[in-house]
Amino acid sequence: MTKNSKWLLGLPAIFVIFLIGLVVFTGIKQTKESQQTGRLHVVASLDSYGEIAQAVLGNQGSVRSVLTNPAIDPHDFEPTASTARLYQQADIIISNGGGYDQWSTRLAQANESAKKITVAKLYHYHAGDNEHFWYAPDLANRLTNQLVITYSQLIPAKKPYFEQNAQHYLRKLTKLDQLRSTLKQTLAGQGVLTTEPVFDLTLKSLDANILVPAFGQAIDEGQDPTPAAVQAWRKAIDQGQVKVVIENKQAKGKLVDQAVAYAKEHQVPVVKVTETKGQGQSYLDWQYAQLKQLAKAVGAHDESN
The missing domain is CATH 3.40.50.1980 (Nitrogenase molybdenum iron protein domain)
Structure with missing residues (x-):
């Protein structure tokens, strides 16, 4: 890319x-x-x-x-x-x-x-x-x-x-599959906004509906989202179509910050994810922690423990 x-x-x-x-x-x-x-x-x-x-x-x-x-x-x-x-x-x-x-x-x-x-x-x-x-x-x-x-x-x-x-x-890693199964029951068909497509493969596996993909794709390519994409992001929130926002902590920018702030102002939960796992953190712990945050944000009951 x-x-x-x-x-x-x-x-x-x-x-x-x-x-x-x-x-x-x-x-x-x-x-x-x-x-x-x-x-x-x-x-x-x-x-x-x-x-x-x-x-x-x-x-x-x-x-x-x-x-x-x-x-x-x-x-x-x-x-x-x-x-x-x-x-x-x-x-x-x-x-x-x-x-x-x-x-x-x-x-x-x-x-x-x-x-x-x-x-x-x-x-x-x-x-x-x-x-x-x-x-x-x-x-x-x-x-x-x-x-x-x-x-x-x-x-x-x-x-x-x-x-x-x-x-x-x-x-x-079986506990990851169990938590994904629980999340899928809650997120299937639900609208999700993302600041970058880093988490999209997980969202698609949960049958979530990724809204305004042009916004995150532009950020991923090092560009500013178009005014139309920014407007579509806000419109989706205004119309109550968004269950949760996924924010890549490692992708910052003025338009990203404004988009996330707009979601928070309208009481849409924001889940932060990262492109790389933390030092000293296992792949299992990293993935599980983010899925658990997502489960909490969307009100999915975690039965994986």
């Missing part, structure tokens, strides 16, 4: 070439050494994916995630030489894809010997689709399945171990 790739256009071309060259230069050697020792080196662009990768990998290697600080806007991240070294040392590289982390997909391509997992491909992504896959309810299932396949290709004897790890991790 336009916003997600703006920073790349600003980087000096020679620096990008240097980073990619660094990966190509030592990638093959590092991968061979890793496979000889029987321990795999995995790198993930996002820490949510890194957590899942480590859960499946267990004691058969190590996982490093690049984006681990929630204070960093993922759209503005610029890779460094140390980032390139992580990619050159990897046997498996996990990228989001869909234009979200182009720096990751480019560095991954430079390490020709590493196996690549691009989450966008697991969802058969097409241009214009929502790329915030970590908010899709079946993300963990799709990614763990692919991780078992990829790890087992490198260490075939450990396939049962990887399968067991994946099943154990997925069992931990």
